[in-house]
Amino acid sequence: MRVYLAGPDVFLPDAEARGAALKSICAQHGLTGVFPLDSLPDEPPAWADLPQCRRIALCNEAHIRGCHALIANLTPFRGPSADAGTVFELGFMRALGRPVFAWSNTEIPFTARTLDAISATRAPDGTWRDGEGLLIEEFGCTDNLMIDGAVFASGGTLVTRAVPMERRWTDLEAFAVCVAGAARVLRV
């Protein structure tokens, strides 16, 4: 079973080594990890002429279509939410109807992270509002409700773990628990 490893891990200084570490954990659970930086075996030759960013996007979409499931690193990225590319890919796989799993190296809920990041006030109706009056979600979710909703509706699992900030891009314990759960759901 092939699982697509979505996450901002591709931005790490040692991205290739990170990909290898993630794949190694997948292999321990009988899964084949597919990292976004992997070359696409059957890449159409015409894509070589595209701008690099367009080519990467098409390759990643093809990688996702070629996998049975997706595991997303939702660790907050430059704001209260997960990395935008990761969230895009999670939505993409969800639409294909295959299981999506997720892990995050924080246990702080989305609402609390948002309140930490921006100034907010309680409106007379009891809702939290940001400085421009926009609502702050308060559902006890790990991230935007579409993300949590997709994981659970797909039959996936969501693993969170309190990891100190300085280790949040290295610690792989939540990932390993998530992979073990995925292997169970996928009956590997």
Next chain:
Amino acid sequence: MRVYLAGPDVFLPDAEARGAALKSICAQHGLTGVFPLDSLPDEPPAWADLPQCRRIALCNEAHIRGCHALIANLTPFRGPSADAGTVFELGFMRALGRPVFAWSNTEIPFTARTLDAISATRAPDGTWRDGEGLLIEEFGCTDNLMIDGAVFASGGTLVTRAVPMERRWTDLEAFAVCVAGAARVLRV
């Protein structure tokens, strides 16, 4: 032709009126706008028993499946990127193979917005890196490359406009241009 109107517009204090304004512009171009807060005509009765956030997520997914195209408001939301729910939905529709369109009330590229939001340094290899060493994308895109890539690969268009901060959640000129472009692509 039905178009799903993804965006953080649902969080605005006057979300219902906002949805009506967006739909009115769609109607002027022969399109039927579907706003995430719209009730789902054929909602399965069992969903009424779900937690509210799960029910909303499933309703929005069903709305997207019921539309011919999606128009996303990518105006940066509480960080350098677009709202996570919007990005999820854009990925979802992209996987369905239907056109995705986008608009944003800023013309500042993603790289510059990220550099504005976080501390970064030029690494010896010439790449921009954040304080934790993670790469900052530098492709001239409007947001993460998966987002721009999906819009263009799907045959959609991406409209950006320089709007003063205080009007970025009210100004609908970029949206109107985006809808007009969608109507052309969809041959309404």
